[in-house]
Amino acid sequence: xxxxxxxxxxxxxxxSRQFLGLFDLNGRLCxxxxxxxxxxxxxxxxxxxxxGLTDALSFWRFIGGGRVYLHRSALLDYRYYFVLAILKVALxxxxxxxxxxxxxxxxxxxxxxxNLWGARSQVGDNLTLSLLYGLGVFLVKDFTHxxxxxxxxxxxxxxxxxxxxxxxVLVPATASRTHFLEEVVEKLSDTICVGAxxxxxxxxxxGEVSRYTLFGVTYMVFIFNxxxxxxxxxxxxxxxGPLIERVVSSPAQxxxxxxxxxxxxxxxxxxxxxxWDWMFGTLxxxxxxxxxxxxxxxxxxxxxYLTVRDLIFTPFVDTLRKIxxxxxxxxxxxxxxxxxxxxxxxx
Numbered sequence: 153x154x155x156x157x158x159x160x161x162x163x164x165x166x167x168s169r170q171f172l173g174l175f176d177l178n179g180r181l182c183x184x185x186x187x188x189x190x191x192x193x194x195x196x197x198x199x200x201x202x203x204g205l206t207d208a209l210s211f212w213r214f215i216g217g218g219r220v221y222l223h224r225s226a227l228l229d230y231r232y233y234f235v236l237a238i239l240k241v242a243l244x245x246x247x248x249x250x251x252x253x254x255x256x257x258x259x260x261x262x263x264x265x266x267n268l269w270g271a272r273s274q275v276g277d278n279l280t281l282s283l284l285y286g287l288g289v290f291l292v293k294d295f296t297h298x299x300x301x302x303x304x305x306x307x308x309x310x311x312x313x314x315x316x317x318x319x320x321v322l323v324p325a326t327a328s329r330t331h332f333l334e335e336v337v338e339k340l341s342d343t344i345c346v347g348a349x350x351x352x353x354x355x356x357x358x359g360e361v362s363r364y365t366l367f368g369v370t371y372m373v374f375i376f377n378x379x380x381x382x383x384x385x386x387x388x389x390x391x392x393g394p395l396i397e398r399v400v401s402s403p404a405q406x407x408x409x410x411x412x413x414x415x416x417x418x419x420x421x422x423x424x425x426x427x428w429d430w431m432f433g434t435l436x437x438x439x440x441x442x443x444x445x446x447x448x449x450x451x452x453x454x455x456x457y458l459t460v461r462d463l464i465f466t467p468f469v470d471t472l473r474k475i476x477x478x479x480x481x482x483x484x485x486x487x488x489x490x491x492x493x494x495x496x497x498x499x
Contacts, residue, residue: 166238167234170236181325181328185382189383192383193383197215200214216387228459229323232328232460236330236332256344258347258348265352277360277361286371286372290373296346298421300341304334304337312471319410319448321447322384324385324386381403388403391438397426401424408436410448411446411447416445420436
């Protein structure tokens with residue numbers, strides 16, 4: 153593969169695909185969902201302005217203005233949104249590819265159950281089955297993401313998830329501020345768990361069942377992305393109220409998750425559903441009155457996540473400092489820590 157082909161494969165194509173994602177209904181950052189989210193924000197602004205519940209003089213100020221959307225952290229998020237596309241092609245897919253041959257597929261599970269219990273007659277693909285299958289896939293993925301999210305808040309994985317929490321301001325693009333290793337884990341867990349569910353479902357139906365879609369998008373994804381999902385990473389407080397928030401996660405609940413206040417630590421891990429938080433004791437419900445929040449991971453990290461390089465390499469450095477028996481590791485440069493780690497691997 154020549155240089156131009158390499159550039160096209162690892163740079164031009166990923167960046168172009170990421171840009172076109174702004175018009176893809178399968179992604180939360182699609183312009184349609186951005187517009188719907190900020191339409192909700194505008195309605196909130198008009199409502200609160202009419203009742204004297206906000207001192208913002210304009211909608212731009214209400215959503216945060218330049219202090220949020222032109223903050224250096226937000227500008228980093230805009231850049232990283234495209235860099236992550238390159239990392240997925242250069243690192244995520246190759247790493248997943250190493251494990252992928254050993255992952256069982258839906259057909260493998262279906263064949264296993266057929267050998268175990270015998271073949272079943274074909275039920276046939278119909279709307280009811282498509283809706284149930286799509287709902288099941290959504291629930292399995294959301295449940296898997298909840299536990300994956302909790303796992304990344306544990307001691308040795310936190311350094312990688314901290315990349316996401318390091319943002320002192322929240323904008324929709326902050327959703328893409330994730331470390332590439334977290335992307336690897338998510339992709340593998342989705343493949344394994346959804347594969348097992350689909351195999352069992354297909355066996356029960358006697359054959360494959362397709363998911364019902366709206367405008368070419370899985371209907372559950374379309375519905376939840378339409379529920380002002382982009383306001384989760386914003387400074388617009390939008391609570392669903394204590395009753396609904398025991399099942400569906402609101403933008404306010406995810407903002408609580410990003411808060412650096414101790415009372416908010418390890419709360420609201422749910423992605424779309426807060427049902428899992430309610431079931432497993434990590435739920436924090438909100439009220440219509442906004443709470444005063446500060447985002448980020450504390451003043452000690454203000455200068456540690458300022459560049460794309462910091463987002464990629466700082467987690468490795470922090471993890472090495474935890475696991476390597478090095479004297480005074482905090483005084484060692486990042487390059488020295490990595491060099492010591494590689495030397496130990498060779499031994």
